[in-house]
Amino acid sequence: MFARQGFYQSTVSQIAREAGVADGTIYLYFKNKDDILVQFFNFRAKQVFASFRQEVDKSGNSTDKLRSLVRRHLEEFQRDGDMAVVYQALTYQNIDLIKDQIKEVSKMYLDIVGEILEKGQEEGTMRKDLYISLAKRFILGAVDSAINNWLRAGRKYDLASMTEPLIDLFIRGIGNR
Amino acid sequence: MFARQGFYQSTVSQIAREAGVADGTIYLYFKNKDDILVQFFNFRAKQVFASFRQEVDKSGNSTDKLRSLVRRHLEEFQRDGDMAVVYQALTYQNIDLIKDQIKEVSKMYLDIVGEILEKGQEEGTMRKDLYISLAKRFILGAVDSAINNWLRAGRKYDLASMTEPLIDLFIRGIGNR
Numbered sequence: 001m002f003a004r005q006g007f008y009q010s011t012v013s014q015i016a017r018e019a020g021v022a023d024g025t026i027y028l029y030f031k032n033k034d035d036i037l038v039q040f041f042n043f044r045a046k047q048v049f050a051s052f053r054q055e056v057d058k059s060g061n062s063t064d065k066l067r068s069l070v071r072r073h074l075e076e077f078q079r080d081g082d083m084a085v086v087y088q089a090l091t092y093q094n095i096d097l098i099k100d101q102i103k104e105v106s107k108m109y110l111d112i113v114g115e116i117l118e119k120g121q122e123e124g125t126m127r128k129d130l131y132i133s134l135a136k137r138f139i140l141g142a143v144d145s146a147i148n149n150w151l152r153a154g155r156k157y158d159l160a161s162m163t164e165p166l167i168d169l170f171i172r173g174i175g176n177r
Numbered sequence: 178m179f180a181r182q183g184f185y186q187s188t189v190s191q192i193a194r195e196a197g198v199a200d201g202t203i204y205l206y207f208k209n210k211d212d213i214l215v216q217f218f219n220f221r222a223k224q225v226f227a228s229f230r231q232e233v234d235k236s237g238n239s240t241d242k243l244r245s246l247v248r249r250h251l252e253e254f255q256r257d258g259d260m261a262v263v264y265q266a267l268t269y270q271n272i273d274l275i276k277d278q279i280k281e282v283s284k285m286y287l288d289i290v291g292e293i294l295e296k297g298q299e300e301g302t303m304r305k306d307l308y309i310s311l312a313k314r315f316i317l318g319a320v321d322s323a324i325n326n327w328l329r330a331g332r333k334y335d336l337a338s339m340t341e342p343l344i345d346l347f348i349r350g351i352g353n354r
Binding site: 063088089091103117120124125126127128130131134135137138139140141142144145146148149152162165166169170171172173174175176177 | 240268269280294297301302303304305307308311312314315316317318319321322323325326329339342343346347348349350351352353354
């Protein structure tokens with residue numbers, strides 16, 4: 001898939017050529033070039049989120065649910081490294097065009113994590129004094145950062161293998177008790 | 178200070194005008210426009226890091242050192258929100274021009290955090306079974322993400338007030354013991 005810069009440098013004609021269709025065909029489906037980016041983003045986000053939700057629903061307790069979510073997240077971005085590049089670039093550049101989509105996708109993710117944390121508090125496995133709205137952002141931020149480190153290191157190691165170490169840091173923290 | 182896009186859209190003449198000097202003067206100090214960005218980045222990074230190091234050195238135990246580092250980090254970015262925008266954009270876009278500088282700055286930060294964690298292990302306040310190279314990236318990622326959330330929320334709340342909640346999540350984690 002296109003990295004953002006490449007996408008912005010290419011013309012609709014080039015995109016049509018890559019897709020193996022006529023220029024006019026592109027305009028049957030998309031208003032303009034920006035619309036291609038927005039619609040692609042929405043399409044992939046929905047796909048990926050359906051898979052996140054499925055993983056979480058079939059896991060048992062809250063720790064397992066968090067582990068399944070993080071693992072599937074890392075697996076999906078590892079499988080589609082170009083999506084990871086596009087997502088990170090869009091998220092951290094705060095582009096007006098796609099701001100609302102990014103906000104919506106983040107909200108979906110934060111909602112899932114929030115549900116898991118509340119369930120954990122009910123079960124007694126998560127701290128009752130957690131400030132959920134901060135803790136869920138903390139978790140998303142740490143996972144995003146693990147993906148970004150992997151991208152910057154040239155995608156050279158198994159990203160999904162970071163699941164257990166991350167879950168361990170989330171749950172137990174770095175402090176010795 | 179310039180946000181990246183504005184910087185790239187402006188000419189050397191415009192930069193000279195903003196700085197109140199003649200175009201030729203700019204070329205006495207900088208090879209070209211990109212060189213201005215790189216040199217500015219290096220200059221600010223050195224300033225900010227000297228202040229990080231000072232804060233950490235004057236704090237007592239490892240938990241206090243970590244708290245001082247995170248607080249100063251959040252304070253510096255809050256004080257200079259445009260620097261925060263430039264830093265986040267540069268870091269997450271993986272621009273070749275400034276890749277080495279970003280790597281060097283991250284390494285300086287990770288080195289400080291690594292030292293603090295090792296000291297904590299010696300003191301017995303941090304877990305002995307921590308995988309330091311992961312834990313330090315985890316901490317930088319979580320702080321970066323707190324800064325990014327603040328930027329995206331329109332810089333509307335006191336960023337430095339996130340220090341204690343972040344330190345609490347780092348040290349104690351989300352799990353109930």
